[in-house]
Structures are given as structure tokens and as C-alpha cells.
Amino acid sequence: MIERRFDPGGRIIGLMLRHYYLYRGSIPRIIELAYWPLMQIMLWGFITEYFQQHSSLIAKAGGLLLAGVLLWDVLFRGQLGVSVSFLEELWSRNLGQMFVSPLKPQELAAALMAVSVVRTIIGLSPAALAAWVLYEFNIASMGLSLVAFFGLLMTFSWAIGIAVCAMLLRFGLGAESLAWVSVFALAPVSAVYYPVEILPAWLEPIALALPSAHVFEGMRSVLLNGYFDWGHFFWAAGLNVVMLVIANWLFVTAFNSARDGGRLLQSGE
Secondary structure (H helix, E strand, O other): OHHHHOOHHHHHHHHHHHHHHHHHOOHHHHHHHHHHHHHHHHHHHHHHHHHHHHOHHHHHHOOHHHHHHHHHHHHHHHHHHHHHHHHHHHHOOOHHHHOOOOOOHHHHHHHHHHHHHHHHHHHHHHHHHHHHHHHOOOHHHHOHHHHHHHHHHHHHHHHHHHHHHHHHHHHHHHHOOHHHHHHHOOHHHOOOOOOHHHOOOOOHHHHHOOHHHHHHHHHHHHHHHOOOOHHHHHHHHHHHHHHHHHHHHHHHHHHHHHHHOOHHHOOOO
């Protein structure tokens, strides 16, 4: 019993295995991971082809819009990987049972983040392949900058997802819609398909306070100028650290409140 208490790695792996068996036995869940990214990449691929024929800027940038779609889906899918995996525990009324064990809330958060990486890679791989086969755009051509952008967006998605989980603990399944709308609320100020300078002046500081805006500004710098902007990289990394700390504090606080109020055993469909 003492060894189990001090084995956080084993508990995290155990939670990951639970989701592995959940998805292994559910073909619709696996299809859902890849369906929307694939549909988006096909839609925006045709839009990109149109702009390539009518805009010298887009023609120069090559897959500018396609890269934006793929990287945006890293943020979207990463956040869903955390929040929907947590919702699975609420829907199955499993949350209270898990915390009868020595499991800590930080360990649950770590497992959810690990699951989100796997879900995101599975979901985006067909879309990236479709972009290469159908539109001759290989996002891997961005090299190491792609690794940096992926890591920064995944970290931001974790912060959003963990904050959504905190809201679910605090308000219950009545806040379920936050899992889908939270990231979309940030889309207009994340500068996915246009530079921050296009935004109204009063919105620019809000955009630059988001790691995602710095990532997409950095993406355009790489695709248009062949230059990796370290300034945007460090801004995004620093903001990610701050937001991840805040999200973790919200989650632990909401968990303690739910445990003390007996709400861990009352969640479910």
C-alpha cells in the first residue's frame, strides 16, 4: 500500500490505459478524432488553391492557410483531448471512484494532458497526409519550427483544457458547452489567418496576451520570410507558463471545493 501511494507514474499510466481501452472498443470515437480535421483540411485546401491563383501573397506563402488550419487544430484538438477526456469521467460517474485511491488532482491533470497529445496526433495525421497528397503541402517542411509551434500550442491547449475542467468541477455538467466553445472564442484574436496588425487597435493588446497569436505570427514569419522569430517564441513560452500555472491553481482549487462539498460523487449523465 505504501508503494502504491508513492507511485504517481503508475497511476498516470493506469489512467492512460483506461482511455486506451475506451477508444480501442469504440470505432465511432476513433473516427471522430480524424473526421473534423480531415474535413477542414479539404475545405481550406480548396480555398487555398483559389487564393493561390488570385493573390501573389498567398502564392508566395504556399500553404499559408493550410498551415494555419493544421496548427489551429493542434490547439483545438489538444484542448478537447483534455476537456472531453475529463467529461468521459463525469459522464461515467467515475470521478468519485478514482479519488477513493491515492490519486492526486495533479496526476489526473498530467494523465489528461498525455492523452490529449495522443488524441491530437491521431486526429491530425490524416489531415496532414491529405494536405500533402491533395495539395502538395508538406507541413513537415517547416522543420524544427513546426516542433516548436506544436509544443507551444499543445501547452496553451492544456491550460485552456485544465481551466475548463475546473469550471466543470465548479459548475457541473451545466458548463459542458465550454469544452467546445472556449477555444472558438479565442479564434478571432489568435491571428490564425491574418496578422495581428489587421485587428482594431484596442484588440491588439488582447491578441498579444495570447500565446496562440505569437505562434501564428511566428508561423507567417517562417513561411513568408524563412525566418524563425525568437521574440514571438519566447513571448508564447512565457505566457504559456503563466497560463498553465493559473489553470493548475484553478483546477486544484475547484477540486478541493468539489471534494469538500461532496460533488465528486454527484456528477454524471
